[in-house]
Amino acid sequence: MEKGIKYIIITLGVLLTISCSESFLDYEPKGTISGDVLNAPEHLDKMVIAAYASLGNDDWTHAFSHMWIWGSVRSDDSFKGGGSVGDQGEIDLLEQFITMRTDLSKPNLVWTACYEGIGRANDALRRIDLATEAEYPNKVAREAELRFLRGHWHFLLKILFKNPVWIDEMIPKDEIKNIPNLVYTSDELWDKIAEDFEFAANNLPESQTDVGRASQVAAWAYLAKVRLYQAYEQNDQHEVININKAKLQQVVTLTDNVINSGKHHLADDFADNFLVATKNGPESVFAIQFSVDDGTPSGRIFKAAGLNYNMAPEYGCCDFHNPSQNMVNAFRTDANGLPLHDTFDEVILKDPEDFWGNSIDPRFDHTIGVASHPFKYIPDWIYKPNWRRAPHIYGYYSTMKEVVAKGDPTFRKYGAFIGTALNSDVIRYDDVLLWKAEALIELDREDEALPIINQIRERASNSTDKLVFEDGSPVANYNVQPYIDGVNCTWTKDYARKALQFERRLEFAMESPRFFDLVRWGIAAETLNKHFETEKERFVFLKDAFFKKGRDEYLPIPQAQINLVDGIYIQNNGW
Numbered sequence: 001m002e003k004g005i006k007y008i009i010i011t012l013g014v015l016l017t018i019s020c021s022e023s024f025l026d027y028e029p030k031g032t033i034s035g036d037v038l039n040a041p042e043h044l045d046k047m048v049i050a051a052y053a054s055l056g057n058d059d060w061t062h063a064f065s066h067m068w069i070w071g072s073v074r075s076d077d078s079f080k081g082g083g084s085v086g087d088q089g090e091i092d093l094l095e096q097f098i099t100m101r102t103d104l105s106k107p108n109l110v111w112t113a114c115y116e117g118i119g120r121a122n123d124a125l126r127r128i129d130l131a132t133e134a135e136y137p138n139k140v141a142r143e144a145e146l147r148f149l150r151g152h153w154h155f156l157l158k159i160l161f162k163n164p165v166w167i168d169e170m171i172p173k174d175e176i177k178n179i180p181n182l183v184y185t186s187d188e189l190w191d192k193i194a195e196d197f198e199f200a201a202n203n204l205p206e207s208q209t210d211v212g213r214a215s216q217v218a219a220w221a222y223l224a225k226v227r228l229y230q231a232y233e234q235n236d237q238h239e240v241i242n243i244n245k246a247k248l249q250q251v252v253t254l255t256d257n258v259i260n261s262g263k264h265h266l267a268d269d270f271a272d273n274f275l276v277a278t279k280n281g282p283e284s285v286f287a288i289q290f291s292v293d294d295g296t297p298s299g300r301i302f303k304a305a306g307l308n309y310n311m312a313p314e315y316g317c318c319d320f321h322n323p324s325q326n327m328v329n330a331f332r333t334d335a336n337g338l339p340l341h342d343t344f345d346e347v348i349l350k351d352p353e354d355f356w357g358n359s360i361d362p363r364f365d366h367t368i369g370v371a372s373h374p375f376k377y378i379p380d381w382i383y384k385p386n387w388r389r390a391p392h393i394y395g396y397y398s399t400m401k402e403v404v405a406k407g408d409p410t411f412r413k414y415g416a417f418i419g420t421a422l423n424s425d426v427i428r429y430d431d432v433l434l435w436k437a438e439a440l441i442e443l444d445r446e447d448e449a450l451p452i453i454n455q456i457r458e459r460a461s462n463s464t465d466k467l468v469f470e471d472g473s474p475v476a477n478y479n480v481q482p483y484i485d486g487v488n489c490t491w492t493k494d495y496a497r498k499a500l501q502f503e504r505r506l507e508f509a510m511e512s513p514r515f516f517d518l519v520r521w522g523i524a525a526e527t528l529n530k531h532f533e534t535e536k537e538r539f540v541f542l543k544d545a546f547f548k549k550g551r552d553e554y555l556p557i558p559q560a561q562i563n564l565v566d567g568i569y570i571q572n573n574g575w
Contacts, residue, residue: 062109071512144203151196224254240522301419319389337481359479369398376405525549
């Protein structure tokens, strides 16, 4: 709903301002129109739009529309960046794990923001429930959209905190502060989240006229994501103790629903997923919509990545979210055009000759800015070493996917920071394909996963048209080939699992899934501590970094929230 989403801010400007009272979820939109008036059928669509608006109500301070702090910096993909280790020092604590505390402000901010989103959805659901279908013909469809949104917020809370509080519209507002966080087991909480997406899938149209509204296909996809995470069953110490094959079969069925709908397909060029001009393309299953010049004072701009532009003169601030050397090296390929699953980090890619003396996956130049290469698809805009703010601390590279190029018409400065109209995809079709492949591998059907993974790799191989210098010559020695069983690999289940996990890293590098993937697979501690052991030899600031197994898989329940409810929340394991 591009135009529908643009109405969000206008509507909110008239109707709503955010306020919080005693509890984090005791949230009621207020404004010039009374609550009772908002129950009128003619205002109910405005309340739904207000619920959608919460998807983009973040900033770089707690970034949930692009989860780079939570899923990228806390993984082996990236470093915090900025001007020093102490610059936005809480993110450094999150990155290194060793000095994490339960009273940090950023986890509390993201907890509160997620529950504000839930609060908006529940408030609209309560109001809609008072109307009849005769009074409000869109009643069931709008309820489905709101439950989709509520499911999204609870999903984020679940992967961040493991044991959040489940709140729906049936709980009276004055009872919210009395609800413990362990009413449901982890598996039961996954089922509660799934119920919202199931209701959405059963009551939404396959596609929507308004770009940005949740569709049946998006609900199938999000439900598949929930069931995939749920399939990796964990004990109280966050260890994966079983992989539930029945849940994986549901993932296969649901992803097939998305694939067979014909509503989405891979973009021809990987770049199209990261450009304003091609947003809401065929690969975007559900995205948070951003805009400028939409009739509001400052536009509905994408602020979560506001710190993440490098120090090029056209940007000027602030060079956060820097790719790790480990991440850079992961794009190296062997002579057969395959990833070096186990040995990729033995060779450092940094200097211009390194990208010709080795073969490279082209997704590198869609993801990472490096000196001597064109930046963001502008052949004569060559990345310079002085675009880095603190290379002596954080290395030589800049993030690229979540930023726009110089001259982009949606580029906006707000203070020292930068916002744009670049959407933030919650679910893309490449994700759906790789979820299916992952489920098939764990169901001992790895041969069926092979062509799916190769489909992703073939698209990567074909995504080089924009990766050229001004004279049209290629930027690097690109070489990506499909896996061919018995020719360049032996496609066993173990090898297929390794290939799938590596493919997810390359495809979604710097986009934030990495940390949550590692936790889901049960390999976060071994992967990150191995990463720290190598990277601390390259980057002194990591010398004490250590991931504590059984604790660091999840953020602690914020102490401020425990205090707010007089201690009825039970803290996560290890904190």
